[in-house]
Amino acid sequence: MADEVIVLSGIKETLDALKEFDKDAVKRFKKVINTELAGAERDAKNIIKDEPPMRGWRKADAAKGRTRGGAGWPGWDAGEIKSKITKTKVQGKVRGDYTTSAGSLLNKSAAGSIFEVAGRNTKTSAGRTSSAQFLRNLFISGGKASRVVWRVVDKDRARIEENVNRALEQAKADLQKHLEGERGR
DSSP, X not given: OTTOOOOOOOHHHHHHHHHTXXXXXXXXXXXXXXXXXXXXXXXXXXXXXXXXSSTTOOSSOOSSOOSGGGTOOOOOOHHHHHHTEEEEOOOEEETTTEEESSXXXXXXXXXXXXXXXXXXXXXXXXXXXXXXXXXXXXXXXXXXXXXXXXXXXXXXHHHHXXXXXXXXXXXXXXXXXXXXXXXXX
């Protein structure tokens, strides 16, 4: 059940058609999306602590980078990490199995991204395994992978899906009512 994916189809088409008849109905639907995204964004930012999630993770970026294409290990800057957790409604792939145009939550900072997904795939690009000690330390302090954005989304997933689905069904019903009204003329 945890891997079950709910796909809502017709969002763009419904809203585009509904704009011709009832701009307020479109605004009501978008308000639901914005409210859910804002709540998820706020909850994700609240997970980030001021102190690094594990001993040895410096607060400043590495001076001489030997990892991440020469950029070096990113410092733990809670303010930057929080500021780069953002909501978006840009269309794109989510979890590789479906496309969204309703909205998503992103963790755009280097340190935040590492914290978010470290350990999800323990192979590096060169085929070596990631540092076992690093992962043990991170798992102890930060829990398993999906520590911020995905944790919030997964925790509130059922409620979010229900609210968005209900709003979409209402938008579809509003569109149908307007279409039937046009036919009756």
